Amino acid sequence: MLRESPPVIAKHAALGRAKPGFRGRIAAIDAKGNQSGLSADELERRLIELGFVEGASVEILHEGLIAHDPIAVRVDCATVALRRREAMAILVV
């Protein structure tokens, strides 16, 4: 699925597509057009409340059995479980 977005963001990968073992840093949160049923604003707030802010280090530790979903992500010093659908809003490098 291609989104219309500025070129700066386009070159970042979505955390929602990464495989277990992936390590990186958060480049941006872009919740526009997300599939979570929440407004972009609300999803972004919830992600920030769980520590997903620009610059934080992330690592995918585990994934679920069905459709590799949900994922367990190490965010700096905490571990958070979330679905890939929501993790699409987390852009990483």
Next chain:
Amino acid sequence: MNAVTNLGILRCALVGTPNSGKTSLFNALTGSRQKVANYPGVTVERKTGVLHAPSGLCFSMVDLPGTYSLRARSPDEEITRDAVLGKLASETPPDFLVCVADATNLRLAFRLVLELRQVGRPMLLVLNMMDIAKRRGIEIDTDKLSAELGFPVVTAVAVRKGGTDALIAAMDDFALTRAGVGGVCSWKPPSVADLRAGQNEADRIIRAAVKLPAKPDSLTTKLDSVLLHPIGGVICLFVILFVMFQAVFTWAQPLMELISGGFDALGSFVRAGLPPGLIQSFITDGVIGGVGSVLVFLPQILILFLFILLLEDLGYMARAAFLMDRIMGGAGLHGRAFIPLLSSFACAIPGIMSTRVIDNRKDRLTTILVAPLMTCSARIPVYTLIIAAFIPNKNVGGIFSLQGLVMFGLYAAGILSALGVSFAAKQLFWRQEMSPPFMLELPDYKIPDPKSVGIGLMTRAQAFLKRAGTTIFAMTVLIWFLASFPQAPVGATGPAIDYSLAAMIGKAIHPLLAPIGFNWQISVALIPGMAAREVAVAALGTVYSISGGDVESAVGSLLAHQWSLATALAFLAWYIFAPQCASTLVVIRRETGSSKWMWITFGYMLAMAYVAAFITYHVAVALGAG
């Protein structure tokens, strides 16, 4: 308000993120001097307790529900927000706040602390679980932190004796110097930019005052590589559940025999000491027999809760939700619904109350709707009685007992119907909705604190005993009365109960229940059984005029002669679904804030019970079990 007039009792609220160890800190401070009640109008637990400091000061502590932000997305979090802001009509605003943070996981806690600072109430910060932090090589400069934050920072180890001394000393000092000296509240619901700025500021403070080791907790990493493994993790989860149910049925046995033996002895003792007649019958059949047949289940309920509390304290429950999210998602349930549904195997009431962790209202309603279908411990007496009386105790395939298989089948029927109903509810009520996000912190594993588990178990035991002493007691007295009056005329030939009010009522509603194979004795036992499922056992005992002895086995052998197998099976099918628990219905009304959902639950469960019993009865009769 000024500090001096308040020195009698200071109100202090504990605030923190989920998993910050807030509750074990609360337990350490207040010990057994705590009270659990509900906030008026909602079923959010209000935990209060008193702390007598060695200095002579007295603190009234309240443990607020954990939250990541004051934005409040669930009823629990609304309570926390309103209590902190002093907007809760039923409560005097706290004199000061004690923010609790897990010293091993400071990022999210600090963002919350910065948000709380805007409220303008005097506050101090406790870094809990300092022992674990030190062991992992986390170094925290509390003086620097205090300078950055602008309020006192102390460390604590809630689970160790004396681990809260520094906190209590700080609270004393605080009470004398700062309580009541609040600033101006500048809090408003934070925007995305506010939250981001808050997290950046929190990260900056952490960099300035905290030295973190390079590696995460190695024990958690090792355990998770097994327990969160896509396949291994699911297998482990099912093994844990299997052990849990095995324990409920086998470990509890000796204790249950002890309790039922005790009641039998008490019954015979009273029978010997009292002249035969109404009073003897009332005390032995009504009071001792009735309440005793229910109290027997206390060990099973406590073992079930012990497992749930241990898994929760250990940090495993969040992992279970992670593993089950997609599996339950297929049936339209949220991963977080796993914990409430698991608790519902003990009792639907705490199960329904724990749906508060689900922030989406529709997911919450679906979970509430199906929670009563989980086989709660109150069904165990009914199932055990009927299975023992009607299902032959023989082996199937060499390893399984037929009785055990029937029991398993009843549990499975409950789970499958819950999945079916939630799927149907999703289609029927909110088809267009997208399923809301699943986001959950997976805390590091911790060794459960025996004190907290003990206090948790005691609360459950008290709730059960209170129920046995009030509702169940009242219902057994009622059924005894109905079954005893009016008394049989002199020279009557039939059993005395044929002349009683119970017989009249039973016969009046019998035509409704005859199509599903129930006789009038069952019909009458179902009425007090509305109060609580397990009452039906006691009621059947009384209706069949059993007096004395082991109520269960006596009723069982009598039923085996009086009922057909088809009736017994229909009765079991009825009990899988029947909404026979007034307290559950009341809790549903309170939790959902409307009678509508209570009646929907009642209606669909009653319909399913009737249909299931009807089909079971007629199929069984057709197969020759009539």
